[in-house]
Amino acid sequence: xxxxxxxxxxxxxxxEDEHFISELYVRALTRAGYRVTVEVDGQRGLELAKTDRFDxxxxxxxxxxxxxxxxxxxxxxxxxxxLKAKIVITTNLEQREEIRADIEKxxxxxxxxxxxxxxxLVEFLHTIK
Amino acid sequence: xxxxxxxxxxxxSRVFVVLLxxxxxxxxxxWVVEHVLKLxxxxxxxxxxxxxxxxxxxxxxxxxxxxxxxxxxxxxxILHIAPDTTNVPAPDLKRRGIGHDLVINLVSHxxxxxxxxxxxxxxxxxxxxxxxxxxxxxxxxLPLIVLDKDQNIVFANKAMCDYLQRTDGExxxxxxxxxLDLSFPSEETLDKxxxxxxxxxxxxxxxxxxxxxxxxxxxxxxxxxxxAYYNRSNPxxxxxxxxxxxxxxxxxxxxxxxxxxxxxxxxxxxxxxLRGYIEALEEDLEGKLNEEDATFMHRMKAQAQSLTAFIxxxxxxxxxESDQLVLKLQEDTWQDIVTTAVNDVSLRAKIVGxxxxxxxAPNLPKVGVDRVGIYEVLVNLxxxxxxxxxxxxxxxxxxxxxxxxxxxxxxTVQDSGAGIPTSxxxxxxxxxxxxxxxxxxxxxxxxxxxxxxxxxxxxxGHIWVNSKEGAGSTFGFTVxxxxxxxxxxxxxxxxxxxxxxxxxxxNHSLYSR
Numbered sequence: 001x002x003x004x005x006x007x008x009x010x011x012x013x014x015x016e017d018e019h020f021i022s023e024l025y026v027r028a029l030t031r032a033g034y035r036v037t038v039e040v041d042g043q044r045g046l047e048l049a050k051t052d053r054f055d056x057x058x059x060x061x062x063x064x065x066x067x068x069x070x071x072x073x074x075x076x077x078x079x080x081x082x083l084k085a086k087i088v089i090t091t092n093l094e095q096r097e098e099i100r101a102d103i104e105k106x107x108x109x110x111x112x113x114x115x116x117x118x119x120x121l122v123e124f125l126h127t128i129k
Numbered sequence: 130x131x132x133x134x135x136x137x138x139x140x141x142s143r144v145f146v147v148l149l150x151x152x153x154x155x156x157x158x159x160w161v162v163e164h165v166l167k168l169x170x171x172x173x174x175x176x177x178x179x180x181x182x183x184x185x186x187x188x189x190x191x192x193x194x195x196x197x198x199x200x201x202x203x204x205x206x207i208l209h210i211a212p213d214t215t216n217v218p219a220p221d222l223k224r225r226g227i228g229h230d231l232v233i234n235l236v237s238h239x240x241x242x243x244x245x246x247x248x249x250x251x252x253x254x255x256x257x258x259x260x261x262x263x264x265x266x267x268x269x270x271l272p273l274i275v276l277d278k279d280q281n282i283v284f285a286n287k288a289m290c291d292y293l294q295r296t297d298g299e300x301x302x303x304x305x306x307x308x309l310d311l312s313f314p315s316e317e318t319l320d321k322x323x324x325x326x327x328x329x330x331x332x333x334x335x336x337x338x339x340x341x342x343x344x345x346x347x348x349x350x351x352x353x354x355x356x357a358y359y360n361r362s363n364p365x366x367x368x369x370x371x372x373x374x375x376x377x378x379x380x381x382x383x384x385x386x387x388x389x390x391x392x393x394x395x396x397x398x399x400x401x402x403l404r405g406y407i408e409a410l411e412e413d414l415e416g417k418l419n420e421e422d423a424t425f426m427h428r429m430k431a432q433a434q435s436l437t438a439f440i441x442x443x444x445x446x447x448x449x450e451s452d453q454l455v456l457k458l459q460e461d462t463w464q465d466i467v468t469t470a471v472n473d474v475s476l477r478a479k480i481v482g483x484x485x486x487x488x489x490a491p492n493l494p495k496v497g498v499d500r501v502g503i504y505e506v507l508v509n510l511x512x513x514x515x516x517x518x519x520x521x522x523x524x525x526x527x528x529x530x531x532x533x534x535x536x537x538x539x540x541t542v543q544d545s546g547a548g549i550p551t552s553x554x555x556x557x558x559x560x561x562x563x564x565x566x567x568x569x570x571x572x573x574x575x576x577x578x579x580x581x582x583x584x585x586x587x588x589x590g591h592i593w594v595n596s597k598e599g600a601g602s603t604f605g606f607t608v609x610x611x612x613x614x615x616x617x618x619x620x621x622x623x624x625x626x627x628x629x630x631x632x633x634x635x636n637h638s639l640y641s642r
Contacts, residue, residue: 018398020402020405021398021401021402021405024402024405024406024409027409062394092393092394092397092398092401093390093394094390094393094394094444112397113397113398113401114396114397114398114400114401114404114437114440115437115441117404117405117408118405118408118409119408119412
């Protein structure tokens with residue numbers, strides 16, 4: 001797994017309402033040289049994402065105000081301005097196959113948080129172009 | 130009445146002509162005999178007799194044929210349209226003759242009457258049919274659909290429209306597969322059965338249990354039993370009839386799954402955190418821990434990881450029970466999958482001091498598998514082998530993958546553990562089954578082998594165990610090479626074969642969405 005670009009130039013937005021989890025992710029990401037912004041609220045996360053200054057968006061599906069699915073849909077809608085950011089869904093929610101397939105189609109990756117450690121997450125992000 | 134009067138006057142004039150002709154023949158005969166031939170009285174009498182015989186036989190015969198022509202034409206017209214007679218041609222009305230106008234007029238009346246009778250019959254039939262339809266549509270509590278030979282919906286009753294949450298207008302006339310997105314528990318799907326029925330049967334019936342209806346692209350599902358009746362020679366093109374039997378217990382299964390899904394979510398958050406903290410501590414304390422603490426740290430990590438695996442097992446068992454585990458068989462490299470699984474359990478093997486090795490035959494054909502599903506089978510078998518190998522020196526687990534004689538890819542996991550008594554082997558792949566002895570020594574829930582068997586079965590392979598008490602156990606399973614799966618795929622959709630744990634198949638495999 002080779003980094004495709006220097007992580008220190010990469011901006012990550014973490015939309016996650018579980019404080020302990022975002023804390024662990026921020027720790028691992030900043031250690032690896034990423035610059036991280038955390039947002040707990042779906043609506044505010046969407047506004048931040050629209051500024052298009054992020055390279056990667058980690059998006060939890062169960063967040064307050066509007067859900068991660070709604071954020072994803074808004075960002076990927078045909079009317080929305082295309083973003084440079086890759087969207088990685090990070091969730092512990094279990095979906096029906098069909099819904100999951102639908103989300104995977106719109107996002108760049110889909111990860112189950114319980115199945116990866118923060119370090120594995122960072123390694124995975126290195127591989128995302 | 131004009132035609133009739135004209136016919137009467139034509140008839141009168143023809144009869145007058147015949148009588149005149151008759152008299153003229155006799156009178157002419159007498160004149161010729163008397164003045165030209167000058168025969169005696171006997172000759173005259175004989176000649177008159179001869180001419181009157183001719184006059185009374187030939188003339189009536191000719192005139193009768195001519196005068197009854199209208200009757201014959203009308204008679205022919207009636208027979209032509211009469212329901213019981215066959216092969217009577219329509220009368221030729223172009224031939225002009227006596228009473229021509231009258232014949233044309235009457236024949237046209239005959240035809241008109243016949244068409245009225247015909248349309249009355251048809252109207253009655255339609256009225257009857259609509260009455261039946263209306264009765265069924267309103268009163269039959271079971272959802273019912275009738276299809277024509279093109280599998281378009283001719284008729285859907287009210288219960289069906291309610292069930293589908295569509296109006297009759299949105300249902301009738303549509304293709305069945307655009308209205309009903311169904312998944313079946315067996316290889317014989319509705320479209321396969323119908324295809325077979327239309328080719329080979331005149332009348333046939335079929336029932337399915339636990340058919341799944343996907344609503345709104347699968348975001349909602351409903352389940353029921355389905356009965357189908359096919360009759361090729363039904364009138365009005367009513368070829369196939371489908372009846373749905375709703376099952377309340379099926380809905381309960383769905384609710385059970387959503388409970389498990391919720392529980393899984395609740396369990397995963399603390400596990401995410403535990404694994405994160407263990408990793409963070411491991412990084413920060415690297416090199417600072419004594420040997421015992423480092424071992425504890427390692428074990429903690431391995432246990433948290435197997436908890437994640439267990440939660441996935443639990444979820445998958447719930448999916449199997451409610452027929453919602455869907456596997457997508459795709460082309461993959463077996464060596465990659467086996468190596469990944471071996472690497473992922475190597476930490477646990479190391480902790481308990483088991484030597485783990487893999488021998489994978491070179492040049493194995495590509496396999497047709499659901500990567501996530503079959504990976505779980507491998508991890509479950511490897512985990513068991515590691516767990517039951519016990520502790521101490523010389524404990525080994527060997528994974529082998531070869532191409533067997535049947536052309537299947539066979540994988541075995543051999544351990545050097547205590548083995549399993551013969552009496553227990555038969556139940557090993559059942560749910561919640563664990564050998565009595567193993568209960569006290571190692572953790573686990575007895576879901577792993579049940580899940581493995583279900584997943585391998587759904588792949589079209591089989592799973593087995595060879596074991597002897599004191600001599601270790603070997604678990605093996607087979608998967609199909611991709612070439613064989615591709616055969617199936619050729620008849621299926623383009624995104625790979627979708628199969629459920631019990632072999633669920635999408636209904637409209639022949640119809641792309």
